[in-house]
Amino acid sequence: MSIRLNPDPLPDLLASIQQSEQNMNTASQQLSSGQSVNELSDDPAAAASVVLNHSQTSQDDQYLQNINTLQPGFQIADSSLNDVVTALTQALSLGTEGANGTLNDADRQAIAVQVQGIQSQLVSLANATSQGAYLFSGTAVATQPFTLNSTTGAVTYNGNTGVNSVQISNGNSIQTNVPGSQLFLNPNGNVFTAIQDLNTALQNNSNIGAAVTEIQNALNTVTTQRVFYGNALNQINSTEDFLNQDTVNLSTQENSLIGANLADAATNLAQAQTDEQATLNAAGRILSLPNLLTYLPPP
Amino acid sequence: MGSLSASLNIAAQSLDAEQTAIQTTTNNIANVNTPGYSREVANFEDNPPVEIGNLTLGSGVDISQVTSLRDAVLDLRVNQETQQQGALNSLVSSGQQIQSLFNETSGAGLQAPLTAFFNSLSALSANPSDPSTRQAVLTAAQNLASAFNQTSNNLTQIQQGEDLSVTQSVSQINTLTSQLAAVNVQVVAATGAGQNSGPLVDQQQQLLNQLSNLIDVSSINAGNGSLTLTTSSGAPLVVGGQSFQLTTQANPTTGFQDVYSQGTDITTAITGGELAGEIQTRDQQIPSILSSLDSLASTLATAVNTQNAQGYDLNGNAGGNIFVPPPAGGVGAAASLAVAITDPSLIAASGGPAPGSAGDNTNANALLAIQNQTIDNGQTPLNAYSNLVFQIGNQVSTAQSNQNSGSLVLQQLQNLQAGVSGVDINEESANLIRFQSAYTASAQISGIIDTLLQTTIDMVPVTA
Numbered sequence: 001m002s003i004r005l006n007p008d009p010l011p012d013l014l015a016s017i018q019q020s021e022q023n024m025n026t027a028s029q030q031l032s033s034g035q036s037v038n039e040l041s042d043d044p045a046a047a048a049s050v051v052l053n054h055s056q057t058s059q060d061d062q063y064l065q066n067i068n069t070l071q072p073g074f075q076i077a078d079s080s081l082n083d084v085v086t087a088l089t090q091a092l093s094l095g096t097e098g099a100n101g102t103l104n105d106a107d108r109q110a111i112a113v114q115v116q117g118i119q120s121q122l123v124s125l126a127n128a129t130s131q132g133a134y135l136f137s138g139t140a141v142a143t144q145p146f147t148l149n150s151t152t153g154a155v156t157y158n159g160n161t162g163v164n165s166v167q168i169s170n171g172n173s174i175q176t177n178v179p180g181s182q183l184f185l186n187p188n189g190n191v192f193t194a195i196q197d198l199n200t201a202l203q204n205n206s207n208i209g210a211a212v213t214e215i216q217n218a219l220n221t222v223t224t225q226r227v228f229y230g231n232a233l234n235q236i237n238s239t240e241d242f243l244n245q246d247t248v249n250l251s252t253q254e255n256s257l258i259g260a261n262l263a264d265a266a267t268n269l270a271q272a273q274t275d276e277q278a279t280l281n282a283a284g285r286i287l288s289l290p291n292l293l294t295y296l297p298p299p
Numbered sequence: 300m301g302s303l304s305a306s307l308n309i310a311a312q313s314l315d316a317e318q319t320a321i322q323t324t325t326n327n328i329a330n331v332n333t334p335g336y337s338r339e340v341a342n343f344e345d346n347p348p349v350e351i352g353n354l355t356l357g358s359g360v361d362i363s364q365v366t367s368l369r370d371a372v373l374d375l376r377v378n379q380e381t382q383q384q385g386a387l388n389s390l391v392s393s394g395q396q397i398q399s400l401f402n403e404t405s406g407a408g409l410q411a412p413l414t415a416f417f418n419s420l421s422a423l424s425a426n427p428s429d430p431s432t433r434q435a436v437l438t439a440a441q442n443l444a445s446a447f448n449q450t451s452n453n454l455t456q457i458q459q460g461e462d463l464s465v466t467q468s469v470s471q472i473n474t475l476t477s478q479l480a481a482v483n484v485q486v487v488a489a490t491g492a493g494q495n496s497g498p499l500v501d502q503q504q505q506l507l508n509q510l511s512n513l514i515d516v517s518s519i520n521a522g523n524g525s526l527t528l529t530t531s532s533g534a535p536l537v538v539g540g541q542s543f544q545l546t547t548q549a550n551p552t553t554g555f556q557d558v559y560s561q562g563t564d565i566t567t568a569i570t571g572g573e574l575a576g577e578i579q580t581r582d583q584q585i586p587s588i589l590s591s592l593d594s595l596a597s598t599l600a601t602a603v604n605t606q607n608a609q610g611y612d613l614n615g616n617a618g619g620n621i622f623v624p625p626p627a628g629g630v631g632a633a634a635s636l637a638v639a640i641t642d643p644s645l646i647a648a649s650g651g652p653a654p655g656s657a658g659d660n661t662n663a664n665a666l667l668a669i670q671n672q673t674i675d676n677g678q679t680p681l682n683a684y685s686n687l688v689f690q691i692g693n694q695v696s697t698a699q700s701n702q703n704s705g706s707l708v709l710q711q712l713q714n715l716q717a718g719v720s721g722v723d724i725n726e727e728s729a730n731l732i733r734f735q736s737a738y739t740a741s742a743q744i745s746g747i748i749d750t751l752l753q754t755t756i757d758m759v760p761v762t763a
Contacts, residue, residue, distance in 0.1 A: 069422070
């Protein structure tokens, strides 16, 4: 004799209806959110990894903003130093011209006036700003770094020797400035001493050759230092590329952690709907089955 | 030698017995949808034979008793499984509320404000003297503090909800134990009077099953049909006709309601049913999450304050607190986290006191570096938070999978139980037909015997 079964089919039917409804709900939630993990409990490890993933994406975004903040300063500094090189080259040729023994005093005075013009141009270039901040005053960005004493022609440095560095990707910082003292008052080639010495030499017609050498040294020094800003621009450009790629990688990683396979979800939904219909159909048939009493003849 | 009158007697007894069986069947059909009802069967028994001379003759049929069909072992297993399911249902339900607060997959949770705070310091590093960049740091700090406050408050609200549920569950348990004590008295009386106690046992078991959903209850049959109920740790719930009410009393430390039995605190000894789940959520899971949040909030606020004090603000003064210092020990730090300053110039981005070094970012970099320092129990702030997210999700996930497998077991057990005790209309109909034929046969036999008796009487000549 077979084991006596639960004569009431309803609990089992309800359980399987509930199950197929839950499957439908899961599939449609995945389709609408595009995610296979919609609650932490769906995949706790993936949810925890997504915390780190989202944070890194957000940090990368901030690094890109940092790069945008730094870029104009680098560009202005680079172009200012380019102008400095041009001005010094001009001073060099003026000095060479002034050293020519056929010139008279008036000619040399005229050249000296041009050199003075270059001097004030250089001071102005050394006081370059970006978004209101002085670029060559070290970290004393609110202080005008160079002041020219118009009487003596002496140039004073008011900035400091501080340098900043800013993180532009994980574990990767970039130095953001070279102090003006290092650029313009370098012992290997002091721009303002050289230009002032050239001016004096032209006016006095003495030691012009030595002054020209000073200018040459200053020019060499600035040209060397200027490489820093060119490198910085290259570095932020390549980092920007890296960050954009990293953002794409992170998005791919996010998708593999919690993204839904939409084709699978759509198939699952269709499957769940079919299951649901089959279950309901079966339930309808089972529940409407006649029982023995139906077949008894009426009394 | 048999007698016609004995046959008539047997036929009459048979009519009685079939009537009783038909009534039992009818009652079964009537109770087909009654929760907790166990089908009853009428036990037919042939009467003791009579010896007449050298003959042993049957003396008819009787219904010895009507019994309810139950399987005590299945009842016990169903109740045990119900206790586990009760606890798991409660855990899953509260766990879902808790995990929604930390649902990083939909953008909720603390990751965004935490990262945004450090990002604001990163921006400060790139532009340390810019007023709006400094203001953005304060705004981000404020958002982070609010996020900690809200998450902590929401957890406390869920905890208070569980506390209310504890009181309600205790009150339901008390109602059920009172009812069960009353049924106990009826069962003892019925058993004593030799009556069928089946329907009363159904009630006992139904109440016991409802109790099992609420608390870990174990039952012992006292022998006379009366059930003695205790919690699994031995606290009495029902003894005979007396129920022992559980009480609740506010815990002086937590303010939450502890459960007492006869003056003894049994809160931590409750291991099953919804009450156990509610207590576990209220006293263990939520406090553990709150403590992790407090630790994160207080170590972070302390590290930021300490580092800010190492630097110099926009005015060249040594830095002060950015966050209001968290309470000693960190308890309640998440709920009370607040920003201490409103003046953005007070953020100590600079590493040097020298006047004019407003553009220095040494200390801004040091503040940013806290992001990667293992300040919270050997973990970076983000890793500590990510671990917390894993733990919360994992607890719910474990409870859900236990709930799923347990519910399959319970369903299976309930099917087996109903296989023993459930009413099958077809079976009852078949029985009905059987009893009906027997009844009809007995009735016709009575008629035949009547005819025979008439024949016998007609044998005697009628004297005018």
